[in-house]
Amino acid sequence: KAGVTQTPRYLIKTRGQQVTLSCSPISGHRSVSWYQQTPGQGLQFLFEYFSETQRNKGNFPGRFSGRQFSNSRSEMNVSTLELGDSALYLCASSSDSNEKLFFGSGTQLSVL
């Protein structure tokens, strides 16, 4: 089975721009969750999608949003980028919530 695939691997944006990150889960997995990883705050939960519905959301501003498609692929969007949004964004898939999470390699976002 192919693992969780995240694209792009690296992104450089400037303040005020918006960005879309993509995640393809393991085949058959219907749950996709997103995490932000920074040196200061560590790994923080952004949101989780299951069968195209957002089931839970972490403590992030509304500039962070996401969606899931019928094939379980997910995208997350960050609008009006700020310097503090620079981070590694990790996607994880599982067959259902709280089952074993399989992580992708992440997208490294740099905001200049």
Next chain:
Amino acid sequence: AQRVTQPEKLLSVFKGAPVELKCNYSYSGSPELFWYVQYSRQRLQLLLRHISRESIKGFTADLNKGETSFHLKKPFAQEEDSAMYYCALTGGGADGLTFGKGTHLIIQP
């Protein structure tokens, strides 16, 4: 609010010595606890979860509800155990994982 604390940012032990990575949590209820590991240049992956009560790669972790701890232990460290270790909890349902800041374990030869 739920919280996971890993007091050691870095832990260095010699090969063959016992290892204990500490994890304390704060949660009002019955959480599910996990240990995730990230080896050099690899993805973050699940090492073990408390409900499974299993030993993976020689590691075990016991949930102590009285002390709100979930320490990870291995009696004899091996060089391939060098990695970042993250303790995490969830309240269940659709809650996401709350991670600790991680402990970098270095096994010296």
